[in-house]
Amino acid sequence: xxxxxxxxxxxxxxxxxxxxxxxxxxxxxxxxxxxxxxxxxxxxxxxxxxxxxxxxxxxxxxxxxxxxxxxxxxxxxxxxxxxxxxxxxxxxxxxxxxxxxxxxxxxxxxxxxxxxxxxxxxxxxxxxxxxxxxxxxxxxxxxxxxxxxxxxxxxxxxxxxxxxxxxxxxxxxxxxxxxxxxxxxxxxxxxxxxxxxxxxxxxxxxxxxxxxxxxxxxxxxxxxxxxxxxxxxxxxxxxxxxxxxxxxxxxxxxxxxxxxxxxxxxxxxxxxxxxxxxxxxxxxxxxxxxxxxxxxxxxxxxxxxxxxxxxxxxxxxxxxxxxxxxxxxxxxxxxxxxxxxxxxxxxxxxxxxxxxxx
Amino acid sequence: xxxxxxxxxxxxxxxxxxxxxxxxxxxxxxxxxxxxxxxxxxxxxxxxxxxxxxxxxxxxxxxxxxxxxxxxxxxxxxxxxxxxxxxxxxxxxxxxxxxxxxxxxxxxxxxxxxxxxxxxxxxxxxxxxxxxxxxxxxxxxxxxxxxxxxxxxxxxxxxxxxxxxxxxxxxxxxxxxxxxxxxxxxxxxxxxxxxxxxxxxxxxxxxxxxxxxxxxxxxxxxxxxxxxxxxxxxxxxxxxxxxxxxxxxxxxxxxxxxxxxxxxxxxxxxxxxxxxxxxxxxxxxxxxxxxxxxxxxxxxxxxxxxxxxxxxxxxxxxxxxxx
Numbered sequence: 187x188x189x190x191x192x193x194x195x196x197x198x199x200x201x202x203x204x205x206x207x208x209x210x211x212x213x214x215x216x217x218x219x220x221x222x223x224x225x226x227x228x229x230x231x232x233x234x235x236x237x238x239x240x241x242x243x244x245x246x247x248x249x250x251x252x253x254x255x256x257x258x259x260x261x262x263x264x265x266x267x268x269x270x271x272x273x274x275x276x277x278x279x280x281x282x283x284x285x286x287x288x289x290x291x292x293x294x295x296x297x298x299x300x301x302x303x304x305x306x307x308x309x310x311x312x313x314x315x316x317x318x319x320x321x322x323x324x325x326x327x328x329x330x331x332x333x334x335x336x337x338x339x340x341x342x343x344x345x346x347x348x349x350x351x352x353x354x355x356x357x358x359x360x361x362x363x364x365x366x367x368x369x370x371x372x373x374x375x376x377x378x379x380x381x382x383x384x385x386x387x388x389x390x391x392x393x394x395x396x397x398x399x400x401x402x403x404x405x406x407x408x409x410x411x412x413x414x415x416x417x418x419x420x421x422x423x424x425x426x427x428x429x430x431x432x433x434x435x436x437x438x439x440x441x442x443x444x445x446x447x448x449x450x451x452x453x454x455x456x457x458x459x460x461x462x463x464x465x466x467x468x469x470x471x472x473x474x475x476x477x478x479x480x481x482x483x484x485x486x487x488x489x490x491x492x493x494x495x496x497x498x499x500x501x502x503x504x505x506x507x508x509x510x511x512x513x514x515x516x517x518x519x520x521x522x523x524x525x526x527x528x529x530x531x532x533x534x535x536x537x538x539x540x541x542x543x544x
Numbered sequence: 545x546x547x548x549x550x551x552x553x554x555x556x557x558x559x560x561x562x563x564x565x566x567x568x569x570x571x572x573x574x575x576x577x578x579x580x581x582x583x584x585x586x587x588x589x590x591x592x593x594x595x596x597x598x599x600x601x602x603x604x605x606x607x608x609x610x611x612x613x614x615x616x617x618x619x620x621x622x623x624x625x626x627x628x629x630x631x632x633x634x635x636x637x638x639x640x641x642x643x644x645x646x647x648x649x650x651x652x653x654x655x656x657x658x659x660x661x662x663x664x665x666x667x668x669x670x671x672x673x674x675x676x677x678x679x680x681x682x683x684x685x686x687x688x689x690x691x692x693x694x695x696x697x698x699x700x701x702x703x704x705x706x707x708x709x710x711x712x713x714x715x716x717x718x719x720x721x722x723x724x725x726x727x728x729x730x731x732x733x734x735x736x737x738x739x740x741x742x743x744x745x746x747x748x749x750x751x752x753x754x755x756x757x758x759x760x761x762x763x764x765x766x767x768x769x770x771x772x773x774x775x776x777x778x779x780x781x782x783x784x785x786x787x788x789x790x791x792x793x794x795x796x797x798x799x800x801x802x803x804x805x806x807x808x809x810x811x812x813x814x815x816x817x818x819x820x821x822x823x824x825x826x827x828x829x830x831x832x833x834x835x836x837x838x839x840x841x842x843x844x845x846x847x848x849x850x851x852x853x854x855x856x857x858x859x860x861x862x863x864x865x866x867x
Contacts, residue, residue: 269656269659269660270655270656270659270660273650273652273655274650274655274659276650280650284647284648284649284650287645287646287647287648288645288648290638290645291645291646291648294638294643294645295645302749302824302827303823303824303827305826337600337603340599340600342599344594344597345588345589345594345597346594409659409660463664463667463668464667464668466667466670466672468667497663497664497667499664542658542659542660542663543659544655544658544659
């Protein structure tokens with residue numbers, strides 16, 4: 187116990203007392219203040235490392251005790267997510283900026299070394315000449331633009347032109363990749379398309395169009411989170427949509443990450459290839475009962491519930507709730523905005539800061 | 545000064561009192577300091593103006609063209625000091641001689657890093673200290689002299705035991721310092737370049753095709769030369785080249801300089817499998833394609849974190865991991 191600790195306790199006592207005029211301080215502020223106090227006031231000898239209490243090092247107890255008579259139920263909640271599979275759509279500014287930089291690059295770089303890539307007199311060279319005549323530049327996705335010509339300065343896109351749009355650029359690349367040739371190697375033969383290039387898959391899937399919230403093939407550029415409905419809610423309330431949550435198993439002295447793996451399997455079945463990211467929770471939340479439950483037989487008071495959120499990723503498979511152990515009735519894969527609309531305000535505030543933007 | 549100008553203090557007090565009494569109500573409150581009109585509120589060009597706008601036709605209508613000296617700024621070839629009237633523009637200006645265009649796209653790897661990899665790495669590397677239990681100061685990194693000799697007085701502290709190099713500190717990882725890929729060196733050592741300069745040109749073209757950056761020649765003693773580049777995209781390496789290597793074990797777990805830089809090499813056959821080289825493989829003399837070394841420099845300060853970052857991007861590692 188150091189002098190800093192004394193100051194901390196004093197501050198805590200002051201902030202708790204109702205007669206004090208100063209507003210009460212939260213635990214984080216207290217610890218910051220404590221760090222400052224030890225940093226500025228105490229001499230170097232007195233700033234001995236503050237050892238975490240031995241109870242913090244012990245294997246996690248199944249009911250945490252703040253005092254011998256106070257207990258909390260410990261629960262693990264699973265943030266099972268599917269990472270984004272596609273890049274995000276570009277903003278209009280990014281589109282026009284990238285096109286501007288590409289055209290600027292065409293004006294500034296040395297000319298394309300044609301004979302390094304296309305041998306003289308080969309069909310590839312003839313094909314190259316034909317395409318070059320059409321688009322006037324080696325770049326395939328910046329429209330018809332002659333960077334070295336008299337009008338090279340005219341590199342700005344006019345209002346309403348769609349050259350900078352990614353869809354338009356994909357079209358241009360496809361048009362360019364399709365080779366033309368004469369039928370039967372005859373210079374006078376009819377022109378045929380020799381090579382038909384496969385089109386890329388659409389960014390909007392069938393599940394997006396139908397609005398299938400259970401599919402993992404929806405919102406490919408967003409992170410999706412598994413939420414379930416039914417079962418026992420927090421603090422004995424009626425359960426709405428929320429993350430899969432369950433009590434730690436008391437009999438097995440279960441750690442959080444083994445509990446996370448167990449809850450995933452007991453919720454969604456074995457047909458999911460998942461990975462629990464790390465052994466530590468990413469956030470925890472404390473819910474206090476309005477009226478603590480007093481257990482006179484064992485002499486303790488149940489104050490509420492502590493929920494630890496464990497992060498997990500789904501790599502393959504799909505959830506199947508048919509044999510789940512927690513009485514869940516339905517599941518959905520939702521993005522961050524949809525979570526905000528689906529969750530209660532309390533549940534949303536618990537997790538809103540830890541969800542990434544996409 | 546302030547006393548000599550009483551109007552100044554008076555106006556300050558007046559402003560303070562109005563601010564304090566008023567409650568925030570949107571633009572009326574802001575309008576004391578901020579002009580409410582914005583250029584964003586101006587309507588765009590009319591339909592008729594859009595139809596009429598044709599820069600080429602307008603330039604053709606001019607009877608005489610302006611000379612380039614009237615509209616084009618030519619930066620000086622040499623920097624002649626800060627007092628010279630002809631100053632070069634900053635390198636970000638397209639008029640500068642040092643200007644490099646770009647970026648041309650938002651790379652997929654960068655987006656994946658920000659959306660997926662960085663949050664996961666933070667989860668894996670974060671060490672939580674509960675409030676009130678801050679980690680104590682670590683021990684001294686340099687050893688002191690024991691004072692057994694009078695010559696120990698005023699000597700600088702001794703280096704750590706075992707090596708003269710002080711290893712980098714690993715700061716606690718928070719959202720501000722998640723390790724990221726900083727740059728990639730691509731390097732090729734050409735021992736035959738002293739005999740035949742052709743090797744140098746071929747290696748330069750290969751590296752330029754792969755990395756999209758011009759290779760620099762570093763001349764060493766005895767006419768040995770090697771190449772250095774500082775640009776690249778590991779996407780193609782991880783997703784195209786590495787899976788093609790036959791019986792590929794991965795990158796050795798012993799690789800690394802113990803300060804967060806991991807390197808590995810590719811033999812000439814594997815360099816030939818890069819899609820940028822393969823597309824016109826005939827253009828390179830087959831015996832002259834060089835083997836290359838790739839060094840991934842990360843902002844991690846130890847090899848363990850750097851390896852975690854690279855393996856999250858898909859680089860496989862094998863064997864015992866040495867940190």
